[in-house]
Amino acid sequence: MTKTILRRGASRRSILQQFGAAAVGISLAPALEACSRGGSSGGRVVNFYNWDTYIGETTLADFQHATSVPVHMTLFASNDELFARLRAGNPGYDVVVPSNEYVTRMAQAQMIQALDHSKIPNMRNIIQQPEFTNPDFDPGRRFSVPYTWLDIGIGYRKSRMPRNFVPDSWRYLLDSAQFTQKIAVLGESADLIRIAAKYKGHSVNAIPEPLLAEIEQMLIRQKPHIKRFHSDDGQDMLVSGEVDLVMEYNGDIAQVMRENNDIGWVMPREGSLKNSDCLCIPSGAPHADDAHAFINYILDGEAGAKIAQTIQYATPNQAARDLMPDAYKNNTIVYPPPEEMARLEYGKFEGDEVYRRYEEIFTRISAA
Amino acid sequence: MEQSWRQAKNAFAALGVPPVAWLIFFFMIPLAVVWAYSFGTNAGPTEIDLTGTFANYGRSLQPLYFDIFVKSSIVAGLTTLLCLIVGFPVALAIAFAGPRTKTWLLLLIMLPFWTNLLIRTYALIAVLREQGYVNFTAEWFWNNASGLMTAVGLQPLGDFHPMTLLYNNAAVVIGLVYVHLPFMVLPLYAALDRMDRSLMEASLDLGAGHLRTIWSVVVPLAAPGIASGVLITFIPALGAYLTPDLLGGTDSQMIANVIERQFKRANDWPFGAALSFLLMYLTFIAIAIQAVVQRRGAKVGAA
Numbered sequence: 001m002t003k004t005i006l007r008r009g010a011s012r013r014s015i016l017q018q019f020g021a022a023a024v025g026i027s028l029a030p031a032l033e034a035c036s037r038g039g040s041s042g043g044r045v046v047n048f049y050n051w052d053t054y055i056g057e058t059t060l061a062d063f064q065h066a067t068s069v070p071v072h073m074t075l076f077a078s079n080d081e082l083f084a085r086l087r088a089g090n091p092g093y094d095v096v097v098p099s100n101e102y103v104t105r106m107a108q109a110q111m112i113q114a115l116d117h118s119k120i121p122n123m124r125n126i127i128q129q130p131e132f133t134n135p136d137f138d139p140g141r142r143f144s145v146p147y148t149w150l151d152i153g154i155g156y157r158k159s160r161m162p163r164n165f166v167p168d169s170w171r172y173l174l175d176s177a178q179f180t181q182k183i184a185v186l187g188e189s190a191d192l193i194r195i196a197a198k199y200k201g202h203s204v205n206a207i208p209e210p211l212l213a214e215i216e217q218m219l220i221r222q223k224p225h226i227k228r229f230h231s232d233d234g235q236d237m238l239v240s241g242e243v244d245l246v247m248e249y250n251g252d253i254a255q256v257m258r259e260n261n262d263i264g265w266v267m268p269r270e271g272s273l274k275n276s277d278c279l280c281i282p283s284g285a286p287h288a289d290d291a292h293a294f295i296n297y298i299l300d301g302e303a304g305a306k307i308a309q310t311i312q313y314a315t316p317n318q319a320a321r322d323l324m325p326d327a328y329k330n331n332t333i334v335y336p337p338p339e340e341m342a343r344l345e346y347g348k349f350e351g352d353e354v355y356r357r358y359e360e361i362f363t364r365i366s367a368a
Numbered sequence: 369m370e371q372s373w374r375q376a377k378n379a380f381a382a383l384g385v386p387p388v389a390w391l392i393f394f395f396m397i398p399l400a401v402v403w404a405y406s407f408g409t410n411a412g413p414t415e416i417d418l419t420g421t422f423a424n425y426g427r428s429l430q431p432l433y434f435d436i437f438v439k440s441s442i443v444a445g446l447t448t449l450l451c452l453i454v455g456f457p458v459a460l461a462i463a464f465a466g467p468r469t470k471t472w473l474l475l476l477i478m479l480p481f482w483t484n485l486l487i488r489t490y491a492l493i494a495v496l497r498e499q500g501y502v503n504f505t506a507e508w509f510w511n512n513a514s515g516l517m518t519a520v521g522l523q524p525l526g527d528f529h530p531m532t533l534l535y536n537n538a539a540v541v542i543g544l545v546y547v548h549l550p551f552m553v554l555p556l557y558a559a560l561d562r563m564d565r566s567l568m569e570a571s572l573d574l575g576a577g578h579l580r581t582i583w584s585v586v587v588p589l590a591a592p593g594i595a596s597g598v599l600i601t602f603i604p605a606l607g608a609y610l611t612p613d614l615l616g617g618t619d620s621q622m623i624a625n626v627i628e629r630q631f632k633r634a635n636d637w638p639f640g641a642a643l644s645f646l647l648m649y650l651t652f653i654a655i656a657i658q659a660v661v662q663r664r665g666a667k668v669g670a671a
Contacts, residue, residue, distance in 0.1 A: 084632065189629070227535050359630070359636075
């Protein structure tokens, strides 16, 4: 049972990403219309647009049991897919789950609406740290409540490292021939460039032009040593032995570590990127009241614990965390120790132009 | 009772309306929207101003993107060539097989279409990776050869090192050939099957060898089939997105991967639309070339 839960928790950005990629951007037909109209119980329904394997096993049924409002969940595979889907107007979603910087981007694009905090009393369960209660990407939590948080580090194969060696620097992935052709890094332009900036001793944000040029040169130089720019399936490449070092999300590595003793995890000393996925209500949501009720339900301690049990990502819900077993609470991969936390940074939304710039740099690196 | 189609105009119109409407609403109109975007400018995170600018096309033709187009064409061209080399003998064999065998062989060619492209590509990963079936087989032979050499008193071969078959350009070409082979075989088969066998018999009677007959008689007669096979393989291979993404290494970016990222992270739909339509214009050129070949083939056939 535990095993199946762990497997199901695999990667929230896995195969679906490939399926979804083909369809992105051409979603002209309002797909959900039929779904929202066909809803039972007097048209009351919550249309929930979520990542794959990113909800508790019984959460949706429990909510329906408690409120008699059914939840229709559909899945997306990347923030970009979510953004592209809502670009032409909300096709009928009530609750969506963008990551930190996309909360800013979507709020600026008026794709999500301000939340009515009086309808979400369980917000008091959020861990009382400014990082969660008043983050830079959404001051005062006007538009979003935190759902999970995660960070990017290095997963590695212990038996293929030199004796007593831990690859505790991004250097081994980004600026060294030591593990040539045994490296996979994230093929997502912004993540890759921001982490390279972090390696160079800069913040992940406001990267100046000369440093970008330097990063581009470094990655072009490093490219022959990198096996693949992976699409967030790095843990699979690590397990199958294709590579020995991989840049990956902590949850993905934590999951494969449970089944394979030879896999290790390290947070590089230069620091890294962290992410937080958040619950938001898109503008024009047809069932905004029930959407608030659903968000409030997820922030409930017991409901949150059931979700964390399944998906194994870090929950920013104090009440839920208190109910979790020690093995989860004390897992330093899921919850990095404070000195590691201090070196993690959120990537900020700095305007579409910056993303386009990153994208062009990545295209140049790939074409070089 | 025979009836001229003119007398049944309404019936024809009624039959024609759904497909035409389908094409207009789900193909022409969306395509026209994307085409219009390619002349637009980003006015905000979600708005596009249709300014009639050519800036997106200008940017698409910069050396960076032009070179990616060239590289994608080379990969697609190589794929097409390999498909032709592998597919021609297969099509020939099917065309000359007995009627029952023929049905089974054609079914085998079409069988892969029953499985999703993504699943087939993942299957290929399981075949090619270091812990995959090709390497398992090679290791088995290696170990047996090694054992044999020890048995006859020679030095053993040493440890087996798995071959790196995945995550490079060769893997992309293998993947593309694997996926597109049926597209090549089917039109080739159609052309070869219709061919007048007596011409081949005449060629053989008059003293030409088998190879000479294939090269001087069969290939020219099958030229239109070859042209459609080449076209129908080259176009999807040029726009391949999944295969380079899943099987390719850091050097395997193709133009469709760049286009995809414009619609996602870069959120630059006008530029992505311009790149897509450049690909479309290339397709039109390819179709024009094929039409010319077809016409020439028809002339040869008539002569």
